[in-house]
Amino acid sequence: MKLTTLAVRNIKRNFSKYVMYFFTLSFSVFTVYSFRALIQNQYVNAAMTYDVRYRTMLAAFGVIIFVFVMFFLISSNASFIRARKKEISMYSLFGMSNGKIGKLLFTETMFVGLAALVVGIGAGVFFSKLIAMILLDITLAEFTGDIAFTITPQGVYLTAIPFLFIFCVMGLSGLRVISKFELVDLFKAEKVSEGKSKGSILVLILSLTLIGTGYYLAATSGSDVIIGAAIPILILVIVGTYLFFWGGLPKVLSWMKKRKTKYYRGQNLIAVSALAHRMRSIGSTMATIAVLSAVATTAVATGFNLYQNIERNTYGILGYDLYFYGGQEELLDDVFSAFESYDVELIGDYTTERLQVKPKNNILAFDGNVEYYNPEQDYFRVYSQSVCNELLALSRVNSKPIQIKEGEAAYVRSFWSNVPGMTEEIERAIMAEPLQFSNQEIRVTSFLDASFISFGAVHTIVLNDADFTELMAAGDIMGVDSSGEPFDQVTVFKYNNALKAGKFNRKVNQILSGNVGKYRSAYNHYTESLETFGLVCFIGFFMSVVFILMTASLLYFKQIMAAEEERHQYEMLRKIGMDSQVERRVITKRLLPVFFIPLVIGILHSIFAMKTADTIVFSNMIAAENSYLVVLAFSGIMYGIYAIVYGVFYFITKRQYTRIVG
């Protein structure tokens, strides 16, 4: 019989084994091609030309994906060959030379590989439009253009050539496997123990200590040291994770074995001993999957958080859809007519003075020596209660109107007093010392979260209307600077669909740019953030999808291979009286930990990684009291989705496993 016919027949006969293998290869090809196509896509390029940073980021991510795909392929190829050991040894037994067997395996791999290449790239071409649309949709605020359906020839051969090379290596690696094994080993493969690891208490403690230390550092480090601590934390946690699966978990299992009343219940006995038996061969896989899950969930959670908070963050900082100071006389009419001509519905606008006040206190300081107000150089921005409430009403942040008693003032929290941990101390200091004015003193008794009404000032206070009038009369409140020039007025706007009104915004840019003291629009800020964060989000999503599908199918592979080897055990168990109900429970207990433990550990890692991300990024970005809780809430959604996908893979695996051993 010719080798090629034999190869084709083998593929046909082992179809069910090949299906998953084929899916794996195709998916890998698909991933790499999609990425290449994305980088080469002219629309994506056009949209991102103005910043090389993004292209570099995309390219770097492409490399990571490729390395991971290679790891994944080599690993799944190894288990695929292992599953066919018996068949291979048959050929050898019947006198086929190693070289010929090698050739056979090579031919088979090439057949499947070529088919996977065609299917993978085909799917890539088919979905490339969709993927490019998704990327542009989440990175650009108003992407309305249509992307033409394109095939990227460069992408095709830049994908095909490396993969052909990998398939060759994979095909040849079969030869290495068979030449390394003695024939008798091939037959005994299932009987010989894989080397149980009994685990050790020391390794367990060490691994938990490493992970715990990593967690502790992640949870407690302040923003100043966390960047430097990131790499040590990573190393601690990753090493700890591997040690846990190599030595710690086996120890836990051997403890479970000692608790006889529980362990000696039929299903537990079978499932725990089977898992303990497999720990050595599957430990590294589980650890790798835990780490990758952590990376993927963290990436996607970070992306999702950034993305979800871009809008909130924009308004947290700006407060308004649009504001500007200075030049009202000449420009205000132009702005209003722009609203008209671009058909943007104005909800309200308000113009007010940016007045200042200098209390007569000497230097004000907290903590005895850290000064925060020096009458020589500092001033307080000041609003009356009614002006302040007008400003709050037009803002996009949910602030209720305030009420201030005579002789009292509300201090507007700004970024400088927002440092976590120091806030209380500062606020106590601010309330301790009454502010001295010409005829009266006023004490700060409350704080207001509305940093956006400061309009450039470090300190801002809001006074009772009567006090405000008195201070004005007494000359404490200044409307002009040292040279006698009046301060710029500020105008704020609130209008519908501010983040979508691109054309209107362009017109406003044209009107205001260079003609006013300062102007900011939510649209500008929002689109800038989108461009930066959108790409991060996209990479996070893409990477998670790739990681989750690959890790989950790797687990699937390992378990299906194991099922082939465990089949005779189930046959035997049935003979000694295991009924089908117990069998189902045994299978559940046998498979669930393999999927569940890495997932839980991955998510746990990610929860602490998100704490780090919170310290670095989100605490400055999210205005909420405890930004970490907000972050966790958003992350929780992503964890949930991740868990659901894993769950689906678990059920697919369980069904297939049950079919094989049944």
Next chain:
Amino acid sequence: MLLLKVENISKIYGTKRGAKQYEALKRISFEVHEGEFIGVMGASGSGKTTLLNILGSIDRPTNGRFMLDGADITALNKRQLAQHRIENIGFIFQDYNLLETMTLKENIILPLALHGCKVQVMEERLRKLGGDLGILSILDKYPYEVSGGEQQRAAACRALITNPKMILADEPTGNLDSRSGRALLELLTQINRTYGTTILMVTHDVFAASYCQKIMFIRDGEIYHELYAGDDKQKFFDSIIDVMSVLGGEKQ
């Protein structure tokens, strides 16, 4: 006392309406009394394993029925059958069939564990039986760490631990050398005597068969002949050889 009553059991392999039907057992009937040690012999393919599997309720007969202790086993449903296997039947197989992932001890108590026994009960029975079978010292080893003879003894121990009414052994000495083979046969005899356990043993080996009290010969799915051991062991041995040479299934 009558333990097992087999009535007209037949087994047909292959699809019901398919052309490739094969009748492995043809309306077999016989009785087994409590405490008997019975050998089942016959040429390869004569239906011995099929018969044993049916009696052990691993397989269902196509027609006919059999009772154990007066209860009709063929009428039980799947769940009841599993229960019945744990409570009443002990299996010993040619290739031991111990689980590689468990120590001998765990293998032996497995039927009790599946049954939901108390730990003390398990330990107690294991200590007693293990002592009788001489495997106490190797209980914590894994199957691949002990010899075939020891594995088979552990398998015998597993078959006995539930105090079954009947032990079914399919060529239990098939993989053993003559010394450990003899040791196992003596063990089975001892079990048969001391616990009064009924044993049905399929074998090709005339020497092994000579340990039995009664031998059933099967040919083409039918009982062809029965032999009873008299007082003269040599005569019994010779007559087994005679029948076997007619059947053409002798393996020595």
